[in-house]
Amino acid sequence: MDMKAYYLKLFFIFVVSGVVCIHRGEWAPKHPYNFAVQLFFNNGTFLCGGSIGSEDQILSALHCVENLDKYDFFIRVGGYELGAGRIYYVDDILPHPDIRYDACIINLTTKIKFDDKEHPSQIIGIPSMATPLPSTFLFIGWGRVGEKQPPAPFLKMISLPRVPFERCQRFSFPPSCLCAGFDIPADGQGAPCEADSGGALFTENPFLLWKAKFKGILSITSEKKDCDKSGIVNGGISTTQPLVSRWLRQKLHKPHVPQIFE
Known part of the structure; x- marks a missing residue:
């Protein structure tokens, strides 16, 4: 390396x-940083941040979610205020093969609506x-x-x-x-x-x-x-x-x- x-x-x-x-x-x-997303536990507690990597994938740190089931948390996209934004749910979590990189891709169950004027978003x-x-x-x-x-x-x-x-x-x-x-x-x-x-x-x-x-x-x-x-x-x-x-x-x-x- x-x-x-x-x-x-x-x-x-x-x-x-x-x-x-x-x-x-x-x-x-x-508005400039609409690639930023919010990860929340299902009880509404703020968990971590993330970024939009594709139309149905989120980039985040592995340690944020490595001990969680896909049903334990959800993603908010397009929100400037904490707790704002459209909700998306998790399909599965893909960790980087080398845990030292602390990186993961979170696959969503549905595609992000990039034409959502109320909750604008973009890919980083x-x-x-x-x-x-x-x-x-x-x-x-x-x-x-x-x-x-x-x-x-x-x-x-x-x-x-x-x-x-x-x-x-x-x-x-x-x-x-x-x-x-x-x-x-x-x-x-x-x-x-x-x-x-x-x-x-x-x-x-x-x-x-x-x-x-x-x-x-x-x-x-x-x-x-x-x-x-x-x-x-x-x-x-x-x-x-x-x-x-x-x-x-x-x-x-x-x-x-x-x-x-x-």
């Missing part, structure tokens, strides 16, 4: 318990090849706004700087990992915290700013202690993105990548 930072990496953090959130950050614009672009690793990433989600706080009522976003590979290794993460985030989040910065797992790490297309290029799937570390102090540890860990993107492109139903992303 290629560990070099010349390649885009998938943004992952392995978890023992709990799910991930955007602490601080800012409110996301209402999956790169067809490796490209240079960006200096910053974008992440969006409805995760908790702080330790022991409720999930965000509306979609939030945050920009996280990439951390040099050598510094990332000081945190005793697996050698395949890459970190992003701030050493200690200062006022106005922030970090992922609790309940954002499964959402996409991405960069925006410079020519079509309302489109997004997939870079990975967020999880959270079990080493997280305090959203205000944990900094880079909360920022994220990643594994090599080209390998996972190749798997996604093989398993996602076509059409799964808008031509603009090719």
Whole structure:
């Protein structure tokens, strides 16, 4: 497996318990990120985030659903507010064959209605090849706004700087990992915290700013202690993105990548 930072990496953090959130950050614009979806337990509790990968498939973090039956949760698509959006049900869950990637595809029982004006949605672009690793990433989600706080009522976003590979290794993460985030989040910065797992790490297309290029799937570390102090540890860990993107492109139903992303 290629560990070099010349390649885009998938943004992952392995978890023992709990799910991930955007602490601080800012409110996301209402419509540009309609690929983001919400996973809920059947009792209405927010579970994780995800992204639309094809007309009937969702990308998310494996640890969010690996111990669940398909009847234990459902997906909301096209909602900006937490708990909003059209409901879709799960047909089955396809995990990545290597559990270290913490990735899965959730197949839906019905196709997503992309012409739904009340709940607009779009497919996120999956790169067809490796490209240079960006200096910053974008992440969006409805995760908790702080330790022991409720999930965000509306979609939030945050920009996280990439951390040099050598510094990332000081945190005793697996050698395949890459970190992003701030050493200690200062006022106005922030970090992922609790309940954002499964959402996409991405960069925006410079020519079509309302489109997004997939870079990975967020999880959270079990080493997280305090959203205000944990900094880079909360920022994220990643594994090599080209390998996972190749798997996604093989398993996602076509059409799964808008031509603009090719």
